[in-house]
Structure formats: C-alpha cells, structure tokens
Amino acid sequence: xxxxRTTEALLYLDDVHRSFDGFKAINGLSFAxxxxxxxxxxxxxxxxxxxxxxxxxxKTRPDTGTVLWDGSVDLTREDEADTARLxxxxxxxxxxxxxxxxxxDNLLLALKDDRGVLATLFARTSKAQAARLDELLALVRxxxxxxxxxxxxxxxxxxxxxxxxxxxQDPKLLLVDEPAAGMTDDETMRTADLLKDIAGAHAVxxxxxxxEFVKALGCRVTVLHQGSVLAEGSLEHVSADPRVVEVYxxx
Amino acid sequence: MLSRLLDPRTAIFMAIMxxxxxxxxxxxxxxxxxxxxxxxxxxxxxxxxxxxxxxxVWGYAGILSLGHGAFFALGGYAMGMHLMREIGPRxxxxxxxxxxxxxxxxxxxxxxxxLGFDSFPFALLMAMxxxxxxxxxxxxxxxxxxxxxxxxxxxxxxxxxxxxxSFFRNEMGFGGNNGLTDFKDVLGFDLQSGSTRAGLFVLxxxxxxxxxxxxxxxxxxxxxxxxxxxxxxxxxxxxxGYRVEGYKLFVFVLxxxIAGLAGALYTPQVxxxxxxxxxxxxxxxxVIWVAIGGRGTLIGAALGAVLVAAMESWLTGVAPELWxxxxxxxxxxxxLFLPKGVLxxxxxxxxxxxxxxxxxxx
Ligand SMILES: Nc1ncnc2c1ncn2[C@@H]1O[C@H](COP(=O)(O)OP(=O)(O)OP(=O)(O)O)[C@@H](O)[C@H]1O
Ligand SMILES: [Mg+2]
Numbered sequence: 001x002x003x004x005r006t007t008e009a010l011l012y013l014d015d016v017h018r019s020f021d022g023f024k025a026i027n028g029l030s031f032a033x034x035x036x037x038x039x040x041x042x043x044x045x046x047x048x049x050x051x052x053x054x055x056x057x058x059k060t061r062p063d064t065g066t067v068l069w070d071g072s073v074d075l076t077r078e079d080e081a082d083t084a085r086l087x088x089x090x091x092x093x094x095x096x097x098x099x100x101x102x103x104x105d106n107l108l109l110a111l112k113d114d115r116g117v118l119a120t121l122f123a124r125t126s127k128a129q130a131a132r133l134d135e136l137l138a139l140v141r142x143x144x145x146x147x148x149x150x151x152x153x154x155x156x157x158x159x160x161x162x163x164x165x166x167x168x169q170d171p172k173l174l175l176v177d178e179p180a181a182g183m184t185d186d187e188t189m190r191t192a193d194l195l196k197d198i199a200g201a202h203a204v205x206x207x208x209x210x211x212e213f214v215k216a217l218g219c220r221v222t223v224l225h226q227g228s229v230l231a232e233g234s235l236e237h238v239s240a241d242p243r244v245v246e247v248y249x250x251x
Numbered sequence: 252m253l254s255r256l257l258d259p260r261t262a263i264f265m266a267i268m269x270x271x272x273x274x275x276x277x278x279x280x281x282x283x284x285x286x287x288x289x290x291x292x293x294x295x296x297x298x299x300x301x302x303x304x305x306x307x308v309w310g311y312a313g314i315l316s317l318g319h320g321a322f323f324a325l326g327g328y329a330m331g332m333h334l335m336r337e338i339g340p341r342x343x344x345x346x347x348x349x350x351x352x353x354x355x356x357x358x359x360x361x362x363x364x365x366l367g368f369d370s371f372p373f374a375l376l377m378a379m380x381x382x383x384x385x386x387x388x389x390x391x392x393x394x395x396x397x398x399x400x401x402x403x404x405x406x407x408x409x410x411x412x413x414x415x416x417s418f419f420r421n422e423m424g425f426g427g428n429n430g431l432t433d434f435k436d437v438l439g440f441d442l443q444s445g446s447t448r449a450g451l452f453v454l455x456x457x458x459x460x461x462x463x464x465x466x467x468x469x470x471x472x473x474x475x476x477x478x479x480x481x482x483x484x485x486x487x488x489x490x491x492g493y494r495v496e497g498y499k500l501f502v503f504v505l506x507x508x509i510a511g512l513a514g515a516l517y518t519p520q521v522x523x524x525x526x527x528x529x530x531x532x533x534x535x536x537x538v539i540w541v542a543i544g545g546r547g548t549l550i551g552a553a554l555g556a557v558l559v560a561a562m563e564s565w566l567t568g569v570a571p572e573l574w575x576x577x578x579x580x581x582x583x584x585x586x587l588f589l590p591k592g593v594l595x596x597x598x599x600x601x602x603x604x605x606x607x608x609x610x611x612x613x
Binding site for chain 2: 057059079080081084085089090092096097098099100101105108109110115116117120121122123165169
C-alpha cells in the first residue's frame with residue numbers, strides 16, 4: 001500500500017472486488033479523493049457506480065480490497081450509520097426523501113446533531129439550527145414549500161431537497177448519484193452550479209450520465225467500466241480515449 | 252409542552268375520558284349504570300391501552316407486530332399470580348401457600364418463579380419487566396439482523412404461538428389450560444364489590460390517558476419524527492446516521508411495557524387469565540382494532556378497540572354466529588372506504604398521510 005497516498009487521501013479504495021452470484025460488479029477498483037475535491041464518475045449502465053457508493057457507505061461489503069477513510073478508518077468494517085457519522089453523506093439514484101414529513105422536517109432530521117434516541121427524545125430546535133434551516137431552504141429554493149409534505153414536491157424538487165439534506169449533515173464527503181435525473185435543463189445547470197459551490201468546503205463525488213452536466217462541472221472525470229477504472233482525467237482527455245469511446249459507442 | 256401533546260382531537264379524547272372516569276362510577280353508584288357494565292367497560296379500556304401500544308410501533312415505526320397479545324398476556328399472568336397468592340388459605344384445598352392447581356397436581360412447594368408474587372409491588376414490577384425484557388431480547392435479535400416487514404410479523408406470531416403452547420402445559424406451572432382464576436381480592440379490596448370494580452375502571456381510564464400522553468410525547472418529539480422516517484424510508488434514515496435498530500428497540504420495549512400494564516389491569520377485571528390470551532388470533536385482533544380505528548393516530552387505535560370490543564360483546568350476545576362475518580365486513584369496509592380509519596371521519600385532515608413506501612433501491 002502506498003503510504004503517502006493513504007495519508008493524503010480523504011477516501012482511498014485499492015483493488016476492491018465484489019461479486020454478486022458470480023457476477024463481478026466491482027472488479028479491481030482503485031480510486032482516491034482529496035479533501036474538497038470535486039469528481040465526476042461516469043460509465044455505462046451496470047458499470048458499478050452505485051455499487052461503489054454502496055461499498056463506501058457500508059451498505060455492501062467488498063469481498064476483498066482496501067477502503068480507507070481519512071487514511072486511517074477501515075470503511076469495510078462500518079455500517080451505513082457509522083459512515084454517515086464519520087462524515088459521508090449520500091444522495092440516492094432514486095430520490096429518497098421522507099414523504100410523510102414536511103420539507104422542513106426532512107431537513108431537520110438531516111441536520112448535524114446528536115443521533116441517539118435519548119437526545120432526540122428531548123431535542124429542541126435551537127436558534128442556530130432554525131437559522132441554518134432557513135439558510136438551507138433558501139439554498140435549495142424550497143422556502144415557500146417548507147410546510148408542505150415532501151410527497152407533494154416535483155421530482156426535481158425532491159432531488160434538491162435530498163441535496164439539501166446532504167448539506168444539512170455537513171459531511172466531509174458527498175456522494176451524489178445521478179442528481180440531474182428528471183430535472184429540466186435549467187434545473188440541471190443550477191444543480192451543477194450548486195455542486196461546484198459546495199466543492200472545496202466538502203469533497204464531492206457525482207455520478208451522472210448527462211454529459212452536458214459533467215461538462216458544466218468542469219472537474220476531473222473517472223470512467224468506470226465493468227467494475228474498474230477505465231480512464232481518468234479531464235473530460236477532454238477521457239473522451240479522446242479510444243477505449244472510452246468504444247465502451248460508450250460499442251453498446 | 253402541553254399544546255404539543257394535546258392537538259385538538261387528543262384534547263377532545265382526554266375530555267371524554269375524564270368525563271368517563273368520573274361519570275361511570277357516579278352513575279353506577281346512583282344505580283343508573285348496571286353493575287356488570289363497569290368491569291366490561293374497564294376491560295374495553297384495557298384493550299384500548301393495548302391498541303395504543305400497538306399503534307405506537309405499527310403506526311409510527313412501521314413495525315407490524317402480530318404478537319402484542321403476548322406482552323398483554325404476560326402482564327396479565329404476572330398480576331394473576333399475585334391474585335392467586337392473595338387467595339392464601341381460602342382456596343378449595345385450603346393450602347396457605349400453594350394455589351389450588353398446584354395442590355391438585357400434587358406439587359409440594361412453590362416453584363421459584365412464583366416467589367415474590369405475594370408482594371403487589373413486585374407483581375406490578377414483573378408485569379412491566381417481563382414483557383419489556385422479552386421485547387428487548389426479541390427486538391434486539393430481530394432488529395439487529397434487520398428482519399423487517401412480513402418476516403418480522405411472522406416471527407412475532409411465532410413468539411406468541413410458542414408461549415401459547417407453553418402456557419397450556421401443566422408442567423409450566425401457570426395453571427395449564429385453566430389458567431389462573433377464582434381470585435378473591437386485591438390489596439385487601441374484595442374483587443366482587445362494586446367499589447373495587449369502580450376503582451379498577453378508574454385506574455384503567457387513567458392508565459389509558461397516561462398512555463396516550465406518553466405516546467404523544469414520544470411521537471411529537473424529534474425521536475418520533477425519526478420513527479416515522481424509519482417507517483417511510485428505513486435505509487435513508489440509516490444513511491443519515493441514525494441507528495435504526497436502537498429506535499425500533501426503544502419503541503418496541505416501551506410498547507411491550509405498556510401492553511403488560513394493560514394486561515395487569517385486565518386480569519382482576521375479567522377474573523381470569525388463561526393461555527387463550529396468547530392465541531395468535533388475539534394478537535391479530537389488536538391489529539384489526541388499530542386498522543379500524545385509524546392507524547398512526549393513537550386515539551384512533553383506542554377508539555377502534557372499544558368500538559370492536561363493544562360490537563363483539565353485543566353481537567356474541569344476540570347472534571354469535573354472525574360475529575366473525577360482521578368483523579370481516581367491518582374490516583373490509585373500513586379498508587375500502589375509510590383509509591384513515593373511523594377516526595378519519597372526525598375532521599382535521601392533518602394526519603400523517605400514508606404515502607407509498609418509498610424504499611431506497613438496492
Ligand atoms: N445487491 C446486488 N445484488 C445483485 N446484483 C447487484 C447488486 N447490486 C448491484 N448489482 C449488479 O451489479 C452491477 C453494477 O450495478 P450498479 O448499480 O453499481 O451500476 P451503475 O453503474 O450504478 O449503473 P446505472 O448507471 O444503471 O445506475 C449491475 O449489473 C447490478 O445488477
Ligand atoms: Mg447506479
């Protein structure tokens with residue numbers, strides 16, 4: 001293991017394997033992220049993008065390989081709640097918000113705070129928290145919907161609410177799976193801007209199929225294919241790579 | 252704080268309960284309410300408490316327990332054991348220590364697990380502790396292994412069924428098939444006297460009100476919001492950093508303790524506790540009460556329990572063969588036409604609606 005990389009990287013995956021019933025969904029995947037970095041991950045359907053996020057967040061255990069957080073924490077031993085507490089926030093491919101809660105309560109539940117049963121039983125929303133909620137609502141443009149049930153939001157608004165919930169957690173790393181799906185062009189570009197704003201203060205991994213969106217992010221791109229990295233670099237660099245072209249066009 | 256606990260409907264419910272708490276004993280004392288009705292009403296209130304306890308776990312945390320009758324029955328047995336020991340030498344066989352059924356079985360001394368039950372506080376403690384402990388062990392194993400949905404429901408049925416079979420056995424030491432009965436008095440008060448019965452009714456009413464308040468406090472807290480989050484999207488809740496199993500365990504145990512207390516008040520009012528209380532169908536009945544009354548509302552559950560129990564008492568009197576059909580019809584009609592239960596008829600559409608389960612994809 002490269003000692004320098006492991007200490008420097010916020011997230012470090014090395015030679016990770018995971019198969020489902022003999023199918024190698026993740027096959028020798030290596031991947032590293034610095035604090036504050038913005039990274040796009042692309043790849044055809046079934047390339048293993050979501051599974052990679054599952055592994056990072058402790059939802060899926062790798063068969064073999066190293067998954068290190070902050071150079072020291074072995075993420076393969078942690079579950080979803082642990083990784084969230086370590087500072088990894090995740091937005092799902094299919095937007096998942098708490099439908100029967102108001103928009104405001106969705107954010108309140110996500111807000112960084114003590115997650116224990118006793119603490120929440122007696123919790124009161126502090127002034128600082130209320131102010132932070134206002135801020136987040138404005139940021140995701142849902143201020144006028146704060147009392148509405150999340151179930152009544154449009155698809156795009158749910159995506160934004162979920163991004164808001166991610167930010168409320170104030171994680172060190174955000175894993176954002178296909179945020180632009182179901183959004184209008186305008187919303188898509190606003191989402192790209194939002195993610196660019198977030199990066200720097202937080203590391204962000206964005207999985208996306210929409211190339212316009214990836215271009216708008218203007219960041220380093222990792223191409224996954226059949227469970228491992230096919231190419232990595234700027235968007236121009238990877239799109240010039242004949243293997244990448246073949247993977248995308250050859251299907 | 253109080254305004255948080257008492258939303259308009261809960262406030263109305265409390266007012267009605269307060270009126271009953273005073274009204275029933277007064278009317279009975281004045282000869283306007285027949286004696287037999289007092290323990291019957293008390294019994295229905297015990298059912299109502301059990302229903303509220305189930306609604307806490309099912310309506311809010313999405314845990315469909317089909318074994319809550321077991322917690323209720325365990326509480327009932329704990330109190331029954333105390334009442335048996337209170338009989339003392341007044342039993343048929345006149346043994347100062349051993350309950351009649353033990354003398355009949357030729358037992359020479361009290362089994363160890365009957366020790367201490369001569370004390371009322373101890374029995375009351377056990378009525379909470381035993382169901383609570385069972386719920387803790389069961390929940391700890393099930394929730395930690397992430398058993399959910401229909402699988403969880405099935406193992407709760409298995410739990411109550413196993414207890415059902417065990418309590419039938421004479422060797423278990425709980426009176427077998429006949430259970431525990433022929434109680435004489437509690438804390439020196441004659442169980443047959445009108446004033447004791449009125450007292451037990453008042454206690455049941457007070458416990459129901461307290462239960463609703465405690466459950467309201469839980470569901471209106473941030474922890475309550477976490478429970479609803481678990482119900483709607485369990486894995487999303489985990490990814491926010493909440494230990495879902497801890498929250499489930501907390502409400503499950505709390506609910507079991509409440510159910511145990513309800514059982515403890517039930518036994519002296521009906522005068523008997525036997526293994527039939529553990530029957531899987533009894534636990535399913537509790538779910539029907541909650542569904543008919545209105546899931547996820549607490550007071551709807553209480554309403555459903557009383558409505559159905561009253562209907563059962565009445566129909567099994569006039570046309571027993573119709574009861575199961577009537578119950579089935581009621582259940583179907585409510586499901587089809589009153590998705591929010593009977594309580595949904597009473598205004599305020601601000602219930603947490605039940606959206607389709609939106610679970611996180613694999
Ligand atoms: N829990 C699982 N059980 C079985 N197979 C799985 C599981 N999770 C993922 N897979 C398989 O692993 C492969 C990679 O899936 P993954 O969801 O990671 O792809 P993806 O890159 O996110 O694709 P998409 O762009 O369609 O979202 C797929 O063939 C999928 O069927
Ligand atoms: Mg995916």
